[in-house]
Amino acid sequence: MRALALSLAVAAALAAGPRAEAAESGAAPPAVGWSFDGLFGTFDRAALRRGLRVYTEVCAACHALEHLHYRNLAGIGFGEAEIKAIAAAVDIADGPDAEGEMFERPGRPSDRFAAPFANENAARAANGGAYPPDLSLIVKARPGGADYLHALLVGYGDPPNGMTLHEGMSYNAYFPGRQIAMPAPLSDEAVEYEDGTRATVAQMARDVTSFLAWAAEPELEERKRMGVKIVLFLIVLTGLLFAIKRRIWARLH
Amino acid sequence: MARPLMRNALVRWIDHRLPIFAFMEKELVDYPTPKNLNYWWNYGSLAGIVLVVMIVTGIVLAMHYTPHVDHAFGSVERIMRDVNYGWMIRYIHTNGASAFFVIVYIHIFRGLYYGSYKAPRELLWMIGVAILLAMMATAFMGYVLPWGQMSFWGATVITNLFSAIPWVGETVVTWLWGGFTVDNPTLNRFYSLHYLLPFVIAALVGLHLIALHQHGSNNPVGIDAKGPQDKIPFHPYYTIKDMFGLALFLTIFAGFVFFAPNFFGEPENYIPANPLQTPTHIVPEWYFLPFYAILRSITFDVWFLSAKLIGVVLMFGSILILFLLPWLDRSPVRSARFRPIYRQMFWVLLLDCIVLGWVGGNPPEGLFVVIGQIATAYYFAHFIILLPALSVLEKPRPVPDSISRPVLDGAAAASSGGVR
Numbered sequence: 001m002r003a004l005a006l007s008l009a010v011a012a013a014l015a016a017g018p019r020a021e022a023a024e025s026g027a028a029p030p031a032v033g034w035s036f037d038g039l040f041g042t043f044d045r046a047a048l049r050r051g052l053r054v055y056t057e058v059c060a061a062c063h064a065l066e067h068l069h070y071r072n073l074a075g076i077g078f079g080e081a082e083i084k085a086i087a088a089a090v091d092i093a094d095g096p097d098a099e100g101e102m103f104e105r106p107g108r109p110s111d112r113f114a115a116p117f118a119n120e121n122a123a124r125a126a127n128g129g130a131y132p133p134d135l136s137l138i139v140k141a142r143p144g145g146a147d148y149l150h151a152l153l154v155g156y157g158d159p160p161n162g163m164t165l166h167e168g169m170s171y172n173a174y175f176p177g178r179q180i181a182m183p184a185p186l187s188d189e190a191v192e193y194e195d196g197t198r199a200t201v202a203q204m205a206r207d208v209t210s211f212l213a214w215a216a217e218p219e220l221e222e223r224k225r226m227g228v229k230i231v232l233f234l235i236v237l238t239g240l241l242f243a244i245k246r247r248i249w250a251r252l253h
Numbered sequence: 254m255a256r257p258l259m260r261n262a263l264v265r266w267i268d269h270r271l272p273i274f275a276f277m278e279k280e281l282v283d284y285p286t287p288k289n290l291n292y293w294w295n296y297g298s299l300a301g302i303v304l305v306v307m308i309v310t311g312i313v314l315a316m317h318y319t320p321h322v323d324h325a326f327g328s329v330e331r332i333m334r335d336v337n338y339g340w341m342i343r344y345i346h347t348n349g350a351s352a353f354f355v356i357v358y359i360h361i362f363r364g365l366y367y368g369s370y371k372a373p374r375e376l377l378w379m380i381g382v383a384i385l386l387a388m389m390a391t392a393f394m395g396y397v398l399p400w401g402q403m404s405f406w407g408a409t410v411i412t413n414l415f416s417a418i419p420w421v422g423e424t425v426v427t428w429l430w431g432g433f434t435v436d437n438p439t440l441n442r443f444y445s446l447h448y449l450l451p452f453v454i455a456a457l458v459g460l461h462l463i464a465l466h467q468h469g470s471n472n473p474v475g476i477d478a479k480g481p482q483d484k485i486p487f488h489p490y491y492t493i494k495d496m497f498g499l500a501l502f503l504t505i506f507a508g509f510v511f512f513a514p515n516f517f518g519e520p521e522n523y524i525p526a527n528p529l530q531t532p533t534h535i536v537p538e539w540y541f542l543p544f545y546a547i548l549r550s551i552t553f554d555v556w557f558l559s560a561k562l563i564g565v566v567l568m569f570g571s572i573l574i575l576f577l578l579p580w581l582d583r584s585p586v587r588s589a590r591f592r593p594i595y596r597q598m599f600w601v602l603l604l605d606c607i608v609l610g611w612v613g614g615n616p617p618e619g620l621f622v623v624i625g626q627i628a629t630a631y632y633f634a635h636f637i638i639l640l641p642a643l644s645v646l647e648k649p650r651p652v653p654d655s656i657s658r659p660v661l662d663g664a665a666a667a668s669s670g671g672v673r
Contacts, residue, residue: 227511
């Protein structure tokens with residue numbers, strides 16, 4: 001099986017003749033305009049808090065966030081006590097203990113975000129054979145990034161005339177192939193926001209996308225802040241070196 | 254004339270026993286350099302500096318990276334999230350690879366334009382081609398290490414090329430993999446070699462510099478220096494010019510590292526490797542695209558040679574042919590400024606390589622196949638047919654008497670159209 005997949009892949013990559021497109025690509029996602037775009041972009045803290053709630057109450061039922069630890073929430077303004085409470089709300093499998101038994105205990109800030117399934121097979125079995133991907137890097141791992149993810153979350157609808165969906169699939173204009181195994185995850189008022197914001201599908205899609213953009217690039221704010229200083233410094237340095245170069249070379253003329 | 258450095262007693266004591274200071278003064282300070290080098294001569298030292306940056310960042314990354322199929326992807330994410338400034342070190346390293354190729358490609362095309370490969374610099378050029386080959390091997394193996402989807406499938410496609418070798422191909426591939434598929438032994442050996450090869454490159458760079466300093470740099474008019482009036486000491490003239498170029502480069506480089514760190518990357522490589530799921534399009538990094546296009550251009554068997562074998566031979570041949578360049582181009586004139594037809598051909602070759610890169614980045618279907626075949630044919634025709642023919646047929650313009658007085662009747666007209 002593995003050898004077959006492999007040789008097929010190699011044949012596909014090497015065959016210079018026409019080959020069938022594996023899947024029709026999805027529609028181009030519209031540009032949303034994010035607070036973290038641009039040279040001075042930063043994350044909207046309130047949106048990230050709301051996004052965490054959407055992730056926890058909706059996405060986390062199927063999708064893991066493997067590369068994030070609860071302690072990372074300090075990076076977006078959560079206090080120590082808050083993080084402890086969030087972590088303690090989930091049970092984490094740990095062990096073996098002194099008797100050699102595995103046991104469950106409340107989460108700690110140093111734990112990774114709890115995964116909904118024990119392994120990929122369990123995840124597939126619970127989701128009709130489809131594997132809900134880990135979301136830690138989803139914004140970096142898809143062409144179009146945050147715009148794509150946002151478009152996907154609001155892009156559910158009825159299939160166009162003449163298109164028949166496979167068993168258990170939903171129509172989504174932005175998903176490659178336009179059929180997705182994930183049913184529309186968001187519905188109005190699916191969560192209740194602490195800050196009183198109305199939880200429309202559009203609002204939740206924006207919030208959870210912002211949260212996952214942070215999850216994928218927690219260094220983004222620091223990176224851009226440093227970048228502005230470093231590039232400004234280098235522009236000045238370049239200018240000075242150019243002036244010195246002109247002075248030194250003037251000796252030759 | 255005692256230099257300020259040599260007035261220091263300790264320096265004199267050391268130098269009397271180990272002449273490193275005298276060596277540095279000869280090769281880095283006094284080193285006579287043509288006075289007319291333009292900014293296209295900045296890229297050699299720039300490439301050397303980027304090599305050092307790659308080695309330094311690479312060594313730090315290696316301290317935190319785990320070369321195991323189950324942990325490689327996660328260890329890279331740990332570098333990005335938990336290692337102090339790990340994201341910066343990794344982004345410098347990944348973008349540095351692209352910058353290295355941009356710089357080296359410009360450096361190579363500079364050599365092509367000004368005939369820097371001609372006597373007495375044939376070995377200098379050939380060592381350079383060897384550096385390019387070592388760089389390509391290093392970059393390819395480095396891209397495999399994060400163990401994302403493109404890492405895995407790129408490694409699978411490229412190592413499978415060796416199966417095209419008649420009779421022993423399959424055995425060779427199994428030997429390269431250390432198993433029957435790209436797996437943990439493959440990752441381990443690629444990591445080992447990825448750490449080793451940069452030091453091989455550094456050694457080759459040392460040879461490159463020894464060969465360079467034997468006869469000194471070529472120059473935009475391509476004639477030898479007639480006397481000391483044609484040369485200036487490397488320091489301060491070219492040290493400051495190189496520093497200015499370096500600062501300009503770093504400004505642009507920092508723009509990518511801090512504001513568009515994944516510009517050159519594939520989103521697909523942020524998905525962990527999955528041997529059971531082939532990506533829709535397997536594309537190599539941008540700097541391999543022209544070679545990828547040549548590889549895929551052959552769609553037909555010739556006699557008993559399979560299309561795949563010919564493609565592989567042509568792909569490697571497209572670089573190996575550069576070793577022969579000093580003997581394919583027999584024209585006695587170095588600089589394209591004085592070679593009216595070669596100068597046109599240079600730009601056509603550059604365009605041809607860009608077209609190959611564009612074809613390499615697209616699926617091998619329809620018109621792309623035909624364009625790729627024409628561009629591949631032209632690439633080889635340039636070196637095998639056009640250059641040798643041109644050596645006989647082209648009538649070069651008169652070259653100037655000396656570097657100091659390049660303004661001759663013919664030269665004035667020619668240089669105004671040259672690369673500035």
